[in-house]
Amino acid sequence: MQNLIAALLLAIAAAYLLLKWMPAAAREKIRTTCARHFPALAPRLTKAVEQTAGCGTGCSSCSSSTNDTCTSSSELKTVKLVRKLPN
Numbered sequence: 001m002q003n004l005i006a007a008l009l010l011a012i013a014a015a016y017l018l019l020k021w022m023p024a025a026a027r028e029k030i031r032t033t034c035a036r037h038f039p040a041l042a043p044r045l046t047k048a049v050e051q052t053a054g055c056g057t058g059c060s061s062c063s064s065s066t067n068d069t070c071t072s073s074s075e076l077k078t079v080k081l082v083r084k085l086p087n
Contacts, residue, residue: 019027035042 019030022030031045035045
């Protein structure tokens with residue numbers, strides 16, 4: 001029984017990470033497929049997609065976003081490359 005619960009938790013965590021790091025177009029396709037097969041879930045799926053939209057959710061979300069914080073200069077930071085010298 002403990003193995004079953006552990007496997008279930010692992011599967012849920014893997015699905016969450018897969019959906020989080022998946023491109024936005026693939027997530028949208030999954031959402032529309034689920035909404036077509038389960039119409040009662042459509043409002044919840046749309047709400048979940050709207051909540052996750054933002055600068056940190058994927059590569060394509062900032063270009064279509066109207067959120068001004070994506071391009072604000074306060075988030076820009078200087079990157080300093082440090083070269084490690086061999087011993």
